[in-house]
Amino acid sequence: MDDIVKQALAKWPNVPHCYGWLGLDARGNWYMRDDRTQAAGPFPIAKGSLLKHEKLIDFIQRNYEHDERGQWFFQNGPQRVYVELEAAPWVWRIGEDFSVRSHAGDLVEPSACLVDEQGRLYLAAPCGLGLVHTQDMGFAAEAIEQGRWVAENVRAADLPGRYGHVMSPAAATPVQAAH
Known part of the structure; x- marks a missing residue:
């Protein structure tokens, strides 16, 4: 996990988690899923916008983990952004x-x-x-x-x-x- 993420966690420990906004498809691509996409259906039926920004993708992948329940997430500063999986983590x-x-x-x-x-x-x-x-x-x-x-x-x-x-x-x- 990046040091900046660890610092944010220490500073803001009680930020609510985020669900449904990020997906990982069967080819290893990341998708951002806004409210409209989420309303259109579950991932991967409604994928959302393909992320293409290399530095953002690298940041997500460096801070990609799972919790004790087996839910995979991206630690975005103090917030966990849980990932919808198409096939596997x-x-x-x-x-x-x-x-x-x-x-x-x-x-x-x-x-x-x-x-x-x-x-x-x-x-x-x-x-x-x-x-x-x-x-x-x-x-x-x-x-x-x-x-x-x-x-x-x-x-x-x-x-x-x-x-x-x-x-x-x-x-x-x-x-x-x-x-």
């Missing part, structure tokens, strides 16, 4: 050497390989579950063929419970403190 990029990096650029070591009923490939790592980016499926298939990863068949609906993440903190929170 992480999106993995696979290198030619079969290295695995998160959508934030962090190198991870997969501990499990999972294929859901739609053929989507997930990898579990110490930091959480992630979906393999569609552009990297060729490398992932080669890793499986070489026996580097052994794919286990799963149901996508079972993954949040198994790996402890919440797909929609907005839907899971009965009273939203800030909107």
Whole structure:
């Protein structure tokens, strides 16, 4: 977490949390979801505006964490902005050497390989579950063929419970403190 964020937390410890305003899609893209977008439907049906500002995206990714309930959020100064997930908390990029990096650029070591009923490939790592980016499926298939990863068949609906993440903190929170 950035030092400036830690300082803001100490200065303003009781700022209400924010729900529904930020989404992470299955390709690792961040979306800002204003009131109109939220009224149009849940994420990813109504995605919102694609964030393109590199420094903002980097700031979000450096301050991206989860709480004790498995809800992922971006710590924006003293405020937690909870993230709506399309597929998983992480999106993995696979290198030619079969290295695995998160959508934030962090190198991870997969501990499990999972294929859901739609053929989507997930990898579990110490930091959480992630979906393999569609552009990297060729490398992932080669890793499986070489026996580097052994794919286990799963149901996508079972993954949040198994790996402890919440797909929609907005839907899971009965009273939203800030909107």
